[in-house]
Amino acid sequence: MKKLINAPADVVPEMLRGFALANPALMLLGDGVVIRTDAGQLKAAGQVALISGGGAGHEPAHAGYVGRGMLTAAVAGDVFSSPSADAVLTAIRAVGGPAGVLLIVKNYTGDRLNFGLAAEIARGEGIPAEVVVVADDAALADSDENAGRRGLAGTVLVHKIAGAAAEAGQPLDAVARLARAAAGSVATMGVALSGCTVPAAGKPGLDLGPDEIEWGLGIHGEPGVERGPIPTADEIVDRLLGRLSADLDLAGGDRVVLLVNNLGGTPAMELGIIAHRAVDHLAARGIVVERLWVGTFLTALEMAGCSLSVARVSDQALALLDAPSQTVAWPAAHLGRVSSHPETRPAPSKPRELKPAVDESLWRSVAVVCNALIAVEQQLTDLDQLVGDGDLGISLARGAQAVLAAKSDYDGTDHASTLRGIAATIRRTVGGTSGPLYAALVLRTAAALAASHSWPEAFEQGVDAVAELGGAELGDRTMLDALIPAAAALRTGVLADAVVAARKGTDETAGIQARRGRSSYLGDRALGTVDPGAEAVVIWLDALATEKAPEQVS
DSSP: OOOSOSOGGGHHHHHHHHHHHTOTTEEEETTTEEEETTHHHHHHTTOOEEEEEEEESSTTTTGGGBSBTSBSEEEEEEETSOOOHHHHHHHHHHHOOTTOEEEEEESOHHHHHHHHHHHHHHHHTTOOEEEEEEOOBTTSOOOTTSSOOOOOTTHHHHHHHHHHHHHTTOOHHHHHHHHHHHHHTEEEEEEESSOOBOTTTOSBSSOOOTTEEEESOOSSSOOOSEEEEOOOHHHHHHHHHHHHHHHHTOOTTOEEEEEEEEOBSOOHHHHHHHHHHHHHHHHHTTOEEEEEEEEOSSOOTTBOEEEEEEEEOOHHHHHHHHSOOBOSSSOOGGGGBOOSOOSOOOOOOOOOOOOOOOOHHHHHHHHHHHHHHHHTHHHHHHHHHHHSOSOHHHHHHHHHHHHHHTGGGSOOSSHHHHHHHHHHHHHHHOOTTHHHHHHHHHHHHHHHHHTTOOHHHHHHHHHHHHHHHHTOOTTSSSTHHHHHHHHHHGGGSOHHHHHHHHHHHHHHGGGSOOSSSGGGGTGGGGTTSOOHHHHHHHHHHHHHHHHHTTOOOO
């Protein structure tokens, strides 16, 4: 188990103290209770208090939602364990006054029992208390064979609606009614790509294979309703939203809000892909997405995966969701609004000009280089993962495919014109450092050909452009360790000589400590592995030499 902790028993109190230190509007009471620092003023002013909570491990829930316009207090138990009734009662006594307290509870047996018992005691002490249970899990049907639907990320939407109503001064019965309506209008379902590790357990509670996905799981690392091979992101979204739409009986014209929630270990990149498909899916069915929130709202420790929550909304609910709030975890109101112009359309292009066809002899060589790079995509990616950032094979293959696809766009007036077009394609499609360097190589080569230099001379000038732009030289462990020897050997006009020289230079990079590029950060750890950029040069030069043999380059 790798975690940034001291002792498992200290995880929750130390976490909460760090959270409170970074948030001056909050303070800690004993037993894992976080409250607003102005809770006493709110009590005196007659504002309804909102309390939620549950086991820790779901951060930023629930302490992240304590603040103006949402919760007045949150109660955290041990990781994935309900807080005690006494801890909940501590929170009620701290923030509850004559206006009363609303407890928002996720539908887990321990939470229902402990929050419910605390509410009962509070009523006996003269503090009005209502309990709203959220059971938004669409993967489970209510049944006598289980404890009912679980409370998931849709709970956060209930916090927001009820919190806005309380902040506006509505009485306890009205706030509770709105909270129950919100809980009844939301459905959630999620998928997991990995398990999560409770610190005290020391190992994941869910063991998923490298190509497996868990459907319809809860938020405590427990198994879901089904396990199977992982499909594409679009297929995942379509299945989840199909289930949620059926659960809510959605039809064209219905208005909804959508919450795309990170379960803990999912990159923002993947959440964006999920959100993109989700909005398109609902729009295609005629369902109006009024608001969209994408981020980390309620997690299961470090679990990789996400959940989608869909809630049908009225004008009243939407106004409460849009109401101002000031918490750590809930975004500013304007961030929930769905953009009507996410894409910038390019300006109309000029009418296509008729250009001379590319010389077929030149194109055969271009195609050989491109096809060679496409064929070794995985090989270069694997090599680059050892000493770089792992994108070289992908980037070069993408550029090669783009060049092949753009043949009809290139000007075939002469070789220089064609190469200039290829350079433009490379700089648009090849990312990282490879794009500009290869574009410079081809562009300077084209300029030299236009000035009537021979191919060997033009190639050498292209290599000079790479050195000038990249600021590297021979022996720096870069693609130049293959290019410079190859250019020198090519003065004979024999491509095979260039390949031999490039191979020798590339092999020597295995014993060189890098001074340029990503490998330079690895120090001695890069030793023993050849530079991926230099290896790529050898590969396409060798393919070109094979295609040209026994010709000479002049």
